[in-house]
Amino acid sequence: MIYHSSMLPLAAVCISxxxxxxxxxxxxxxxxxxxxxxxxxxxxxxxxxxxLPAVLSGHGFVFTLAEVVPEVxxxxxxDAMGMFFALVASFLWICTSLYSIGYMRTxxxxxxxxxxxxxxxxxxxxxxxxxxxxxxxxxxFYEMLSLATxxxxxxxxNADARTSGxxxxxxxxxxxxxxxxPAMIITYALTGTLDFTAGGILAGKASAATxxxxxxxxxxxxxxxxxxxxxxxxxxxMVAPTPVSSFLHGVAVVKVGVFxxxxxxxxxxxxxxxxxLDLGVIITTLASITVLVASLVALTQDxxxxxxxxxxxxxxxxxxxxIGMLSAAGMTGGILHIAMHAFGKITLFFCAGAIxxxxxxxxxxxMDGLGRRMPITYGAFLxxxxxxxxxxxxxxxISKWNxxxxxxxxxxxxxxxxxxTSSLLNAAYFLPIVYRGVFxxxxxxxxxxxxxxxxxxxLIPLTATALLSVGLFFFPDVFLELVHIxxxx
Amino acid sequence: xxxxxxxxxxxxxPLLTAFAVNLLGRVSRTWIGPLVLGALTFxxxxxxxxxxxxxxxxxxxxxxxxxxxPLGIELVVDPLSALMLLLVSAVALLATSSxxxxxxxxxxxxxxxxxxxxxxxxxxxxGLVLTGDAFNLYVLLExxxxxxxxxxxxxxxxxxxSSFNYIIMGSIGxxxxxxxxxxxxxLTGTLNMADIAQxxxxxxxxxxxxxxxxxxxxxxxxxxxxxxxHVWLPNAYSQAPTGAGAMxxxxxxxxxxxxxxxxxxxxxxxxxxxxxxxxxxxxxxxAASLAIMCASGLALxxxxxxxxxxxxxxxxxxxxxxxxxxxxxxGITGAILHIVSDAMMTLCLFLAAAAIIYRxxxxxFDRLNGLYRRMPVTMAAFTVGAFxxxxxxPTCGFFSKWYLILGAVRAGHPEFVTALLISSLINAxxxxxxxxxxxxxxxxxxxxxxxxxxxxxxxxxxSPLLLSAVALVAIGLGSGPLIENIIRLAxxxxxxx
Numbered sequence: 001m002i003y004h005s006s007m008l009p010l011a012a013v014c015i016s017x018x019x020x021x022x023x024x025x026x027x028x029x030x031x032x033x034x035x036x037x038x039x040x041x042x043x044x045x046x047x048x049x050x051x052l053p054a055v056l057s058g059h060g061f062v063f064t065l066a067e068v069v070p071e072v073x074x075x076x077x078x079d080a081m082g083m084f085f086a087l088v089a090s091f092l093w094i095c096t097s098l099y100s101i102g103y104m105r106t107x108x109x110x111x112x113x114x115x116x117x118x119x120x121x122x123x124x125x126x127x128x129x130x131x132x133x134x135x136x137x138x139x140x141f142y143e144m145l146s147l148a149t150x151x152x153x154x155x156x157x158n159a160d161a162r163t164s165g166x167x168x169x170x171x172x173x174x175x176x177x178x179x180x181x182p183a184m185i186i187t188y189a190l191t192g193t194l195d196f197t198a199g200g201i202l203a204g205k206a207s208a209a210t211x212x213x214x215x216x217x218x219x220x221x222x223x224x225x226x227x228x229x230x231x232x233x234x235x236x237x238m239v240a241p242t243p244v245s246s247f248l249h250g251v252a253v254v255k256v257g258v259f260x261x262x263x264x265x266x267x268x269x270x271x272x273x274x275x276x277l278d279l280g281v282i283i284t285t286l287a288s289i290t291v292l293v294a295s296l297v298a299l300t301q302d303x304x305x306x307x308x309x310x311x312x313x314x315x316x317x318x319x320x321x322x323i324g325m326l327s328a329a330g331m332t333g334g335i336l337h338i339a340m341h342a343f344g345k346i347t348l349f350f351c352a353g354a355i356x357x358x359x360x361x362x363x364x365x366x367m368d369g370l371g372r373r374m375p376i377t378y379g380a381f382l383x384x385x386x387x388x389x390x391x392x393x394x395x396x397x398i399s400k401w402n403x404x405x406x407x408x409x410x411x412x413x414x415x416x417x418x419x420x421t422s423s424l425l426n427a428a429y430f431l432p433i434v435y436r437g438v439f440x441x442x443x444x445x446x447x448x449x450x451x452x453x454x455x456x457x458x459l460i461p462l463t464a465t466a467l468l469s470v471g472l473f474f475f476p477d478v479f480l481e482l483v484h485i486x487x488x489x
Numbered sequence: 490x491x492x493x494x495x496x497x498x499x500x501x502x503p504l505l506t507a508f509a510v511n512l513l514g515r516v517s518r519t520w521i522g523p524l525v526l527g528a529l530t531f532x533x534x535x536x537x538x539x540x541x542x543x544x545x546x547x548x549x550x551x552x553x554x555x556x557x558x559p560l561g562i563e564l565v566v567d568p569l570s571a572l573m574l575l576l577v578s579a580v581a582l583l584a585t586s587s588x589x590x591x592x593x594x595x596x597x598x599x600x601x602x603x604x605x606x607x608x609x610x611x612x613x614x615x616g617l618v619l620t621g622d623a624f625n626l627y628v629l630l631e632x633x634x635x636x637x638x639x640x641x642x643x644x645x646x647x648x649x650x651s652s653f654n655y656i657i658m659g660s661i662g663x664x665x666x667x668x669x670x671x672x673x674x675x676l677t678g679t680l681n682m683a684d685i686a687q688x689x690x691x692x693x694x695x696x697x698x699x700x701x702x703x704x705x706x707x708x709x710x711x712x713x714x715x716x717x718x719h720v721w722l723p724n725a726y727s728q729a730p731t732g733a734g735a736m737x738x739x740x741x742x743x744x745x746x747x748x749x750x751x752x753x754x755x756x757x758x759x760x761x762x763x764x765x766x767x768x769x770x771x772x773x774x775x776a777a778s779l780a781i782m783c784a785s786g787l788a789l790x791x792x793x794x795x796x797x798x799x800x801x802x803x804x805x806x807x808x809x810x811x812x813x814x815x816x817x818x819x820g821i822t823g824a825i826l827h828i829v830s831d832a833m834m835t836l837c838l839f840l841a842a843a844a845i846i847y848r849x850x851x852x853x854f855d856r857l858n859g860l861y862r863r864m865p866v867t868m869a870a871f872t873v874g875a876f877x878x879x880x881x882x883p884t885c886g887f888f889s890k891w892y893l894i895l896g897a898v899r900a901g902h903p904e905f906v907t908a909l910l911i912s913s914l915i916n917a918x919x920x921x922x923x924x925x926x927x928x929x930x931x932x933x934x935x936x937x938x939x940x941x942x943x944x945x946x947x948x949x950x951x952s953p954l955l956l957s958a959v960a961l962v963a964i965g966l967g968s969g970p971l972i973e974n975i976i977r978l979a980x981x982x983x984x985x986x
Contacts, residue, residue, distance in 0.1 A: 067969035068888060070986075074966070140882040147881065157929045165929075169921055177880065177913050182898075182906060185891065189898045 001079055001485075004054075006061040009076035009131045012047040012086070016040040017124040020117050027113045034101050037116050041094040044127065048083070048090045055083045056481055062133065071193045074140065077133030080485035081266070081335070085259050086130040087478075088339045089252055092346055093123045095461040096247035099350055102457025103243050106357050114151060115241070121148035126252040129259060135184050135194040135268065138260060139176070142224075146172045149253055152244045153237050164236040171223050171233035179221030183214050187268060196263055200270020208277050211269070215279055218264045219286060224257025225320060228290040231313045238305040242356060245305055246349030250312060251342045258319045258338060266486070271326045283324030288418045290317035295425035302363050304352045307429060308345070314422060315341045315388060321415065322403050328487060330406025335483045336476070337399035340387065343469045344396055347384030350462035351377050354454035364433055371437030372449045376459060378437050380466035385430035387469040390423055395472030398480075495542070496566050497551070499535040499574060500615045502528040503581075507608035514601025521604055522589050528608070529582040532615070536578040540571040544974065550621060550683075563681055565621035565755075569825070569979035573618040573747050576829055580739050580836050581611045583953035588732025590950050591843050595730050596643060603643060607733065610636040614744050623670045623756060624680040626748065630666065630712065634659045637741065640733040641725050651724035658721040662711030669704030672697055673756070682755050689757065699766065705752050713745035713806050716780035723799040731846050734795065735839040738802055739832045746809045746828055750821075753813065754981040763816040770816050771902075777811030778908035780804070785915040794852040795842050797919060798835070801878060804912050805831045811905050812893045818984035820896025823889055825976050830877065830885035830964060837874035837957040841867055844946035844954060860927035864945050868927055870958035875920035877961045880913045885965035892972075892986070 019040035026032040051061055055078060065074040078086075100119070104112050125148055128141030146169070154165035188194055190205045202211060223230035237249050265274065265283075274280050291314050298310035315337070322334020354377045361367055371378035383394065390400035400423070407416040453459055472479070506528035513520040543549070548567035556562065566574075585607070592603050613633035620626050638659070642652035674680055676697055677688040689698060707718075714722035726738050753762045763770045781804050788800035809831070812824030844867045845860065846852055861868045877886035890909060897905040945951055964971065972986050980986070 066883075066966040068883075068966065069891065069969065073969075074883065136882070143881050147876070151928070154925075154929055162925060162929055165925070166921075169917070173879075173917055174914060177917065178910055181880075181913075182894065182910060185894045185898055185906075189895055 001058055001060045003060040003062040003077065005063065007063060008047060008051055008061050009078050010063045010065070012044060012051070012090075013076065013124055013128045013131060015043045015047060015124075016120040016127075020120045023117045023120060024113060030105075030112065033113060033116060034097075037097050037100075037120065038094070040120060041090070041097045041123075044123070045090040045094055048086045048127070051078050052083060052087065052478070055080055055485075056478075058485070069136065069188075072134055072136045072188065072195070074137050075133035076128070076131040076137070078131055080482045081262065082130040082132075084335065084479060084482040084486065085255065085338065086127050087482075088342050089123065089126045089130065089255070092247060092251050092342060092465070095346070095350075095465055096243055099246070099353070099458055099461040100243040102455045102459075103241065103353050103357055106455050106458075107241075109155075109241060110157075111155065115155060118148050118151045119244075122152070122248060122252060126256055129256045132196075132263075134196060135187070135263075138263060139180060139184060142180075142222075142256060142260060143173075143176060145253060145256055146176065146224075149244075149248055152248065153240045155241055155244070156239060161239050164239045167236045168233045171230060175221045175223040175230060179217045183217035183221060186210075186214060194268075196267025198267070198270075200266075200268055200273050202269055203273045211273070211277060212279060212282070215264075215269065215274075215282060218268075219261060219283065219320075222257045222260045222264075224253050225261050226254060226257065226290075226313045226316050227286050227320060228293060228313070231290065231294065234313055235306050235309045238303075238309050242305070242349060242353030245309075246346050246353065249309065250345040250349050254312060254316055255338050255342065258316055261320055262323055262335060265323050271331070275326050280324050280326040284321055284412070284415060287317040287321035287324055288415065290314065291321060291418055291422045292425075295422050295429065298429045299425065302365055304355070304362060304364050304367070304433070305349070307364065307433075308348055308352060311348075311388065311426070311429065312345060314426075315345065318399075318403065318419075318422075321418075322399075322406060325406045325410050325412060325415065327406045327410040329402050329409050331487050332480075332483050333399050333402030333404075333406050335486065336402060336479060337396075339479050340395040340399040340469075340472060343465050343472060344384045344387035344394070347380055347462055347465040347469060348388070350458065350465065351381040351384065354458045354462060357458060358452055358454040364436070367433070368436050368441030369449075371434065373452050374437075374454070375451065376453055376463060378434060380462045381437075382434050383466040383469055385426075385434065389426045389430060393470060393473045395469050395476065397473060398476050494551075495535045496539045496564065496571075496574065496619060497553075499532045499539060499578060500612060500619060502532045502535070503608045503615065504612035507605050507612065510608060511601055511605040514604065518593075518600050521600055525585055525589070525604055525608060526582070529578060529585055529611070532578040532611075533575070533582045536571070536575040539566060540568075540575050540975075543568055543571040544978075562625055563621040563683075564619040565682075566619065567979070568975050569747070569750070570618050572829070572975050572979065573744070574615060576832055577611070577614050577618060577740055577744065580832050581614075581736055583957055584732075584736035584739070584836060584840070586953045587735055587840050587843050587950040590947055591731040591735075591847055594847055595645070595732070599643070603640065603730070603732070606636045606639045607736070610640065611736075614740055617744050617748060621682050621755075622680055623673060623682055623685065626751075627663065627667055627670055630748075631663055633741070633744075634663065634712075637725075637733075637737055640737065641729040643733070644728045644730045646728060647724070648728040648730075651721075651728045655721045655725040658711060658718075662708045662718075664708070665704050665711065666708030669701045669708060672701035672704065676701065682751070685756050686758065689761070695765075698761075702757060702761075705756075706749070709745055709749045709752065710810070713742045713749070713810075714803055715777075715806050715810055716784045716803055719784070719803045719806075722803060723796055726799045726802070727793065727795040731843045735836065735843050738799065738839050739835040742802060742806050743809075743828045743832045746806065746813075746824070749810070750813055750825070759816075759981045759983065763814075770814055773814040774811050774897075774900075774902050774905050777807045777814065778902075778904045780807035781811070781908040781912045785912045788919055789915060792854050794845070794854070794857065794923065795839075798838055798842065801916065801919070802835060805835070808890075808893060808909065808912075811908075812896060815893075815896045815900045815902060815905065817896055817900050818980060818986050819892055819899055821980060821984055822972055822976055822986040823892030823894075823896050825979060826885070826892055826968060826972065827889035829971070830889045830961070833957055833960050833964060834874050834877040834884075834886055837870060837954065837961060838878070840950070840954040840957060841871035841874060844950045847946050847950060848944070854923070854926060857923060857927045866945055866951060867954065870954045872924065873958040873961055875916075875924065877965075879917045879920060883965045884961045885968060886961070888965055888968040
């Protein structure tokens with residue numbers, strides 16, 4: 001990949017950061033305030049998309065912000081991997097912004113200015129992580145994201161929210177300062193650089209024991225990826241308003257965690273080194289345990305958002321599992337699942353929020369028969385669920401297919417079993433929700449029920465993301481191409 | 490005035506202003522503000538030009554009144570002292586702007602007395618930074634100490650007692666230092682640092698030299714409040730008048746760290762300091778690690794914002810002592826960078842505390858509820874300062890911690906790495922506890938029943954606070970050039986970042 005110096009990456013990161021100022025200033029004019037959010041969102045997506053053709057043809061962009069540590073500047077660099085993630089995140093942010101307007105206004109939430117301002121900082125940090133050229137820059141934006149999402153988690157301002165906020169910070173900030181920071185500094189002391197280099201930078205720089213320790217520190221330290229036992233913050237963070245859960249805790253924050261791990265494996269360790277030392281097994285073991293346990297726990301959750309949260313924990317480990325296989329198909333599947341799961345899970349969360357907005361219900365046991373009143377929402381929910389289970393013709397099938405062929409390619413039959421079991425469990429915890437919504441509680445006569453959907457601002461985004469989940473099955477080319485460039489070149 | 494004399498004016502301006510303030514401030518207190526701000530602006534500008542001059546032309550020595558050393562008083566202007574000169578004068582300028590308001594609020598009618606002592610203290614600090622004479626250093630140390638005793642005693646409540654405690658401890662520290670200088674004088678017959686440094690290696694009196702070194706070190710450690718010699722510090726700094734605390738807390742400890750570096754590398758040599766006595770170097774890093782943990786732990790127990798900050802300060806002192814004693818270039822770089830960044834972040838947090846106390850009258854935790862709503866700008870700056878203390882990039886607190894940890898990794902001191910990380914985590918707990926209180930807790934009934942002045946502090950307090958918050962990020966992003974162009978030159982010979 002050939003890199004050109006350009007301001008574009010900086011603009012793509014900063015456009016939403018700058019939007020924070022007018023958002024704060026138009027505190028009393030909600031319509032103006034939300035137009036800033038939408039404007040920044042569309043601008044951000046267009047800026048990211050404008051770099052796509054170049055990236056597909058093997059050209060990247062680079063921008064150095066400041067030379068802070070010798071050999072490690074604060075630097076933004078757009079490559080295929082970063083473009084892949086930025087594309088997903090910036091597009092889904094537009095959907096989430098629309099959805100937020102519907103959700104927050106219908107529920108007449110307080111402190112909406114703070115909410116929208118924190119959101120813009122969070123998305124800036126997410127794109128910053130995507131475009132980070134080295135581990136230090138990634139760490140900077142990773143921390144920025146943690147701090148920007150804290151006011152969103154504690155949005156409700158009650159005791160419950162504060163407790164969850166504390167838990168959130170303890171897990172996220174505790175691991176990043178306590179594990180990632182020292183691991184990063186040790187890596188720097190060993191190699192003198194932190195640049196994400198194809199093939200890694202650590203090969204031959206330290207003993208196997210040190211490298212194993214570093215790998216575990218990174219895996220556990222990036223707690224946003226919610227690998228067990230560092231998953232506890234994610235269900236707790238569900239106290240946040242649903243748009244936050246759907247975008248940040250379904251897409252941005254958690255995938256920043258996975259993305260960081262991908263960067264570590266591809267750019268710092270290098271698949272070759274991990275293969276030689278046989279360290280992939282650590283990654284796949286941790287991930288397999290998380291996949292199975294999280295799916296089992298999800299079965300027992302009655303609160304819809306918590307069930308989705310546990311499902312997210314399991315699905316995140318699919319991605320880590322795929323990367324950990326260290327085979328081409330496995331890594332392709334793992335990275336691809338970042339996008340496929342994003343579209344599916346955001347749909348599911350949007351639906352959960354729409355159900356709450358329209359009926360005030362949070363628990364699955366209360367939702368009998370609700371599907372007949374909200375056919376569009378439940379239809380979208382079904383599509384999202386099927387995508388995550390991995391049924392054709394939905395996007396999730398493609399990533400799961402790659403993951404499965406990855407296990408076969410590398411002969412890891414146990415992992416094949418793990419994936420298949422988990423798919424069954426996914427079906428077991430998703431499909432009953434739809435079944436109960438549509439068929440349970442008919443109450444005898446089957447008289448026509450009144451349709452009561454959530455407002456259009458909620459409905460349009462969730463329909464869009466559901467249909468896109470289908471679309472991604474038929475047109476996954478752009479994403480596939482980006483992943484191929486990221487994995488093979 | 491030609492540039493080589495400029496540093497002298499930097500030093501003289503606050504000293505002369507001290508007397509002018511006392512005279513004219515008696516007549517009318519409207520004189521005080523323009524005088525002190527004018528003098529310190531001049532000092533800061535002069536310090537900046539001195540620094541640029543040194544970077545361009547190299548270090549130089551200056552003899553006051555042309556009395557040649559070893560008899561005359563010598564000033565040393567090298568990259569490190571020029572950097573400290575700029576730091577001290579800039580921090581003093583920012584702190585003074587805020588102090589003008591808070592002193593008028595807390596000590597009405599006594600402003601001229603306060604600012605007389607205050608300006609002499611600043612002159613003393615600037616002198617400490619420049620002096621090249623070991624005995625002169627003692628004199629200036631006492632000047633700063635005595636003015637500080639006076640300033641602290643002007644506080645309310647138990648401030649006089651705290652000041653008395655400080656007098657006892659400070660005098661003990663000063664005696665230790667003086668004894669050390671005495672030994673050196675007996676051994677070498679000179680008080681000029683450069684002369685001593687030349688004569689010492691040729692002497693064959695290891696026990697006497699070691700005694701002198703130990704006395705000097707312990708004396709300075711008492712003065713900087715290195716745990717467990719810190720007991721005077723929290724009371725003294727938290728009960729001083731707000732305006733005094735905001736200047737003393739950022740500068741006093743940092744200048745003393747600088748003096749420790751001077752003694753270690755300008756009077757003695759790195760070889761002597763680190764290698765002459767087996768186990769001492771590693772032992773001090775261990776002691777500093779324990780000190781960091783204990784001080785951070787004590788900070789957790791505090792229920793008052795300013796007291797909490799003073800315990801964090803005690804922990805930060807141990808950061809820097811440990812960093813210097815790591816005995817490698819990276820650790821010393823980290824310590825020097827941390828002098829700059831800790832001065833700025835302590836300033837930022839103390840200025841925020843000053844603004845809060847100006848408006849609400851209390852810094853007890855249970856009175857901080859709902860502050861974000863009432864003072865959003867102040868609390869935004871406070872948050873930046875807090876992030877810097879925790880070590881969140883791109884604030885400068887992150888980068889100095891980076892070098893300290895990197896230095897510890899390279900020197901093979903895992904205990905120091907652990908201590909720094911645990912202290913960062915404790916800082917996160919400390920500050921998020923306050924952020925949570927001030928952000929999410931609605932104003933309590935207690936504060937609602939009393940009429941409270943809402944709104945931000947006046948511009949004279951707010952603008953230095955905002956400047957210091959911006960400086961935290963600017964220094965962080967500029968830490969690369971700062972190290973490359975200045976701190977690298979300030980290293981003892983044979984050390985590189």
